[in-house]
Amino acid sequence: MTNSSRQEFKKIRVAGVQAAPVFLDLNGTTEKACELILEAGRKGAELIAFPEAFIPTFPNWYETLAESPKARELDKRLFLESVEMDGEHMKAIAEACAKANINAVVGINERSPMTNGSMHNTQVHITRDGIIAGKHQKYVPTTGERQVHTPGKTGHYNTFRTNFGVVSGLICGENSNMLGMYAAAVNYPVVHVGSWPMYFHPYFHMQHAILTATAGLAYSLKCFVVNAVSRITPEYIDAVAETEEQRVFLEEQRAYLPGASILDPSGNLIIDGTGMDEELLFADINLEDVIIPKLIIDTAGHYNRPELFAPLFQK
Template structure:
């Protein structure tokens, strides 16, 4: 098994509601990371082609909000589709694994979308996807909850690779299901910012780093946490819709905060704050996984299966997927 793996966390903004342009941007970033030796590259939540942050600024039921939702659907990604083909080609060019957040359009239910993470292998193949199980807050207005068969862990030469979206990294049951499958590396995808109800509440950077360290503590995996930053061109458009200046919309937003955390809870790269775009890199010594697991293995010797049990329904998208119930390829 490969001992040292070079990881990359991409912090960037999408070209909002333009899936073709954002896919091209993502492919450029994948190839850049590959040129710098990255073997695992992680992107933010709903990177292609938008995280629906406009719910924070527009009144429910307004025409402007509905128009944006329609544009989101029209720019959503078919899996598989032309965007996944381009992303796979970029992963193959870069010779790396890629985990990227997309807004996925349902294959059978018109008008339904998922908050999804896609897994690509170095040969360019789409080897798995994870659909966020429960959309958070206003995400529920546009995203459907995902299915248990997409609690995906992909086998790699350096051990299992897993992923969860945003706040579900704090879900103890989803987390334990992932942890029980022994990930060496875990990918976290985050939006550009949170709704800040209280200006003194922890912001995205603080929460994402705290969550990454907590997941590393529980799993003993290295955690690659990729946060988005706001798309200022889109916020100018949003400002015109609301009648508020862009600086007022963005007031108090602390975006970004990507980081890479070790099993010993050290932040080995980042956090990248201040709304800056960039790619964080770290060389992960996987022997740290072994020493940390020997101390506490929550899915092994530190577990009590005689006391605790977890049942996961992996039947799959019985309402969404016409192939539900049929055999699925390994890792998908």
């Protein structure tokens, strides 16, 4: 007797991208994403996770540049090079997933066809047979992102089903959003993808935020977490640094050692990136490891009382 919908808790390999996009280059970054997908597939991964708005580049310049003609010119380039969901670039990425037999969560700057002013910060969900299973648009853009990104219109959904189980995903600061985590929890993900940019603002270190937020998320959801992080290139620094102080800050961020990371269902670090060089970070994980922690604390099931909290949403 067989049941194709029955969850199998098997051993799989996952991959987290630690790489820089080809700066504000839709064609170049799409090609790079396809190459990373194919490499991860050749090395046996069943899931690859990409950084926040990887294609064509996350608009990180608002962490150091004030609103100015230079910033707005970068915004225009971002729009011109952004991704349309039904376009040839997403088709190429989906075809690469099918060729590599791998599932993917891909971060893009998304623009709607036939528009000229609005973009979303989006994670695209792609299955190993090359099907675009859905997308999650960031619920609320953070700080400077609001200059270019509009709030998401895809509802609370942030999961999709793969051959090995449910995968969830949240973008940057959303990984500490309790309601976003609950929206994932009710679908019982076995792996979660956190998509992150290149750096945060000068007075708050990104790596601390990543490990603090996603260790808590992994512990709460009782699932593995793959954090994907972009890297800074000299080209990027030349494009966005206006002062020597800004250049020094960006060079320091570029040289900072940790990048991508993979955590277990208790929030413990399995592996993290080794340095400023780009790499695909791999981990072999046993999905059975989610069971015992979930039997103890299931925030979507026996360890919650949603009827007690429902009145909070009626205020």
